[in-house]
Amino acid sequence: MPKPVLVIMTRWHAPYRCKRRLAQEIGAEQAALIQKKLTIHTISVAKTMQKKGFIDLRLAIEGIGFNKIKQVSKAFGIKDALPQGEGNLGVKMKRQVQKIQKRNVRNNRNGLATIIIGTDLPSLCELDLIQALKKLDKADMVLGPAQDGGYWLLGLAGKSINPLTTTPFDGIKWGTSSVLKQTITKAKKKGICYELVNYKNDLDQIEDLEPWLKLKDSQDSLLLYPPSTNLKG
Numbered sequence: 001m002p003k004p005v006l007v008i009m010t011r012w013h014a015p016y017r018c019k020r021r022l023a024q025e026i027g028a029e030q031a032a033l034i035q036k037k038l039t040i041h042t043i044s045v046a047k048t049m050q051k052k053g054f055i056d057l058r059l060a061i062e063g064i065g066f067n068k069i070k071q072v073s074k075a076f077g078i079k080d081a082l083p084q085g086e087g088n089l090g091v092k093m094k095r096q097v098q099k100i101q102k103r104n105v106r107n108n109r110n111g112l113a114t115i116i117i118g119t120d121l122p123s124l125c126e127l128d129l130i131q132a133l134k135k136l137d138k139a140d141m142v143l144g145p146a147q148d149g150g151y152w153l154l155g156l157a158g159k160s161i162n163p164l165t166t167t168p169f170d171g172i173k174w175g176t177s178s179v180l181k182q183t184i185t186k187a188k189k190k191g192i193c194y195e196l197v198n199y200k201n202d203l204d205q206i207e208d209l210e211p212w213l214k215l216k217d218s219q220d221s222l223l224l225y226p227p228s229t230n231l232k233g
Helices: 020-026 028-051 066-076 089-104 126-136 179-189 206-213 219-223
Strands: 005-011 056-062 081-083 114-117 141-145 151-156 194-196
Touching: 005 028, 005 089, 020 028, 028 056, 028 126, 056 066, 056 089, 066 081, 089 114, 114 126, 126 141, 126 151, 141 179, 151 179
Parallel strands: 005 056, 005 114, 056 081, 141 194
Antiparallel strands: 114 151, 141 151
């Protein structure tokens, strides 16, 4: 059977191209370094899941062109990588799901379960993703609530992708504190069965750094200080 696809959506870790709110407080260079480390951590967790056979993996990057994306995907050891494209977050996520289903339909008439995450979570671990996959066995949609009122994970079961539902993507006021609430309200109106996984805090502003800076002398600090990589940016 085809495996669920995990899509990692990230911004390229260059100064002034990522973590703009955080950059205003700690500087663009430092914010970009944090983005790079968070991206490495997220990909590391995802690749472990892939090696264990739980998922297939796709990387969607904003801020660089096709040629650079090829270099980046090779450095990370990810075969499937492409740009996010234009539009708001809903449009970008919908585009990723549509591309996955278009490729999948050649081999499987049923929809292919898809999970989308970002790279703002120092605490992300395999258990978080396993929990989401298990909930997709029963629910049409899975959401990972974020403390800012949005969500850090969106999962769609195959049956809700074929045909593709518009509920998680259209008519949402992105960037507000009510993104999760709006999405749930629309799901209920459409009769979409949804489940929630655990709350997490996106790392977007300087106050979000505090729990991780306190851990800099502990083993957990590796979440923000992972091993170096030969990827230059």
